[in-house]
Amino acid sequence: MEKNSTRKIIVDISDNVTIVEVSKATQKYESEIYLMKNVNGSIHEINLKSFLGLITLQLRNGDQLTVRTVGEDCEEALADVVQYLCQS
Structure with missing residues (x-):
């Protein structure tokens, strides 16, 4: 069975970070996010x-999300995504 991790978060992205940057930064992971x-x-x-x-989801600060990662490096991918989306 594949490894997976899940966490509920509230989006709090600083003005300096775009969701496209978050997506690009996560390309290094084998896990699906x-x-x-x-x-x-x-x-x-x-x-x-x-x-x-990402365009369809239209993320905004204050949005409640569930982040789910599936794959061998799922814990690292989850931690990275949470760091990007909750950084202010």
Whole structure:
């Protein structure tokens, strides 16, 4: 069974960081990285490595997300994503 990690966070991105930078920074991981967000009662899940998915999700500070990583380096990938998305 593949390793996985999950954490609920509240987005708090500084003005200096774009979500595209977050996506680029996570390309080094073998793990798949997913962001889940409740939008008007509907759960949307995107792959963080997908630019189109990121545009669709429209992240804003204060958004509540679930970050889920799946793969051998899932703990490292999760820690990196949380650091980017909760850094102010």
